[in-house]
Amino acid sequence: MLHVKIPQIDAIVEEAINRAALEGEPQMISYVEQIDTADSIAFLDRAKQVSSHRLYWRSADEEFVLAGAGSAKRVYSGDQHRFNEIEAMWTALQQKAHVYDMFSEKGTGLVAIGGFSFDSKEEKAFPWEAFPDSQMTIPMYLLTNKGDSSFLTTNLLIFKEDHKQQILHQIKSDKNHLLHGERTEVRLPVCTNTSEIQPEEWKDSVKKATEDIKNGELEKVVLARELRVAFKEDVQLAAVIEKLAATQPNSYIFTVESDGEHFIGATPERLAKVDNQQLVSTCLAGTTPRGKNDEEDKKLGQALLDDPKNCQEHEFVVQMIRQAVEACCYNIDIPEKPVLYPLRNLQHLYTPVTATLEEGYTLLDVVSRLHPTPALGGMPQKKSVEYIRNHEVLNRGWYAGPVGWFDGRNNGEFAVAIRSALIQKDEASLFAGCGVVEDSDPETEYDETGVKLKPMLSVLGGY
Structure with a gap:
């Protein structure tokens, strides 16, 4: 993973497109900025307008929350050595990625969120057809709330065919939705x-x-x-996660999406x-x-x-x-x-x-x-x-x-x-x-x- 002085996002995207053409393979970039304090539940809610792939994690014993929208990259393994295989893929991804992060706070930059099934040898499918044996996702957009500070990480996989202005326009539009859009998921289930x-x-x-x-x-x-x-x-x-967070203060609150379905929990x-x-x-x-x-x-x-x-x-x-x-x-x-x-x-x-x-x-x-x-x-x-x-x-x-x-x-x-x-x-x-x-x-x-x-x-x- 290369850590370099932080240029502007337009220069980062342009350089990644050129590097993708030169090296003949896509380039992973990760850009971190500090933002005004952002509400993680509202971010999770608005993320639906950006991508169906939404992720959430709240720690049980510290003021630390991650909320993800979209998928820059997902890594999977169904192998009996799945933990080692995921680790190897994660290491290889980090070595090639270009990370622009002047803050170096935990949970910023390249972050993978997800999980593993209980038993990799389980053969029965229902009702888990949408969930692979293991899935770790690097979100396209990641909100990190640590205490009173908020950080937004933008992770992109850049291809040589990509157009800089189109990517920049998409980033601007997505960030506007995520940080300033209207909430839509406010009703609890009946x-x-x-x-x-x-x-x-x-x-x-x-x-x-x-x-x-x-x-x-x-x-x-x-x-x-x-x-x-x-x-x-x-x-x-988002309404359910908000209620879980309010009623289970000493629990880890999580949600992981896969193929339009959501695994959620409030585990102690x-x-x-x-x-x-x-x-x-x-x-x-x-x-x-x-x-x-x-x-x-x-x-x-x-x-x-x-x-x-x-x-x-x-x-x-x-x-x-x-x-x-x-x-x-x-x-x-x-x-x-x-x-x-x-x-x-x-x-x-x-x-x-x-x-x-x-x-x-x-x-x-x-x-x-x-x-x-x-x-x-x-x-x-x-x-x-x-x-x-x-x-x-x-x-x-x-x-x-x-x-x-x-x-x-x-x-x-x-x-x-x-x-x-x-x-x-x-x-x-x-x-x-x-x-x-x-x-x-x-x-x-x-x-x-x-x-x-x-x-x-x-x-x-x-x-």
Whole structure:
């Protein structure tokens, strides 16, 4: 990646066209400018007028938001070594790109946003036909909000046949829409029907899993179920993201578009974050509802802290994260006991993990080692994923997979795509899962997944 003194955008485009003709291949350019403070939800809304491909990411623990419009470049992989393959394509792209960025803030310049499916070997398709196994997108236009500062990155793939004035006119028109256009997506969905997908079959699968665990086939497995929702009209994406952001302040808010469909979520669970070589991961396993008052809330929280099943489930995840992080980090710090992590509707057992990333390793190296954690797959890792593939009553697709972003400075963050929904025009699939161990009760686990479905369902107009 070449960093040079910043010329004006017209000179950058002209030079890229000439270079494309000289070298015989398209040229990726990335131009960053600081702009007046911009509203990220409004940007996401107006982006519909520029491109159907829209992306959004809001961090859970800092004032950091990314909103993307259009696609300058997408990288895909369906290979079993998909993380390494995406990393290799990303490295090759960076080496040839010309980046004009005098600010060097994280999340500016070349930034890829997207995610990965839960299981690259999953063969069932419905309802995920529009989503490839992995997809990372470099947006054509990227708004980065960091604290009170806003930056706009313009990423373009320039061909030798392109005309400078035409490109400049398009950039000017698109930026005007994105920063000053009218909002159109302001109505929340009106739910007309909800349908649970194979609830009794799911309970039977939980019962069978407990028997298989008692027989020693595995120690724990996470089983998920699906709720299908219909709406009066096509879902207005920006309105839903705005509501999620308002009601889930301690969650990562995301949306990724593929072929006109949107995978959205408000997940509390970070997988891994790297900022200036400092790694943060999170163990978030064990769940109970919030109380109706402070006394009930504390009682429920203490019961969760004292519950053997949830504590065992949590410790599974802690030890797996420790093993994964030790392979590529030093200065590792993991507290001995979990604490409570409260959300609006739920509270979880929480253990933070911090470390320093070894030179030569990247965020995707960490993600590939962590995914899937026992909180989303089970124990042992390989056996539990195979068990899910063969026995779960749905196709997870991107549910419970890694979703996030990374930039050209090895900064980035991925969360686990739970508390999520696949939006397909006037329909949606919602997903929730629970950890099954040998003494799990199907009805109790069913009720737990119902609690986990409520935050997303309420935003989408359900009960």
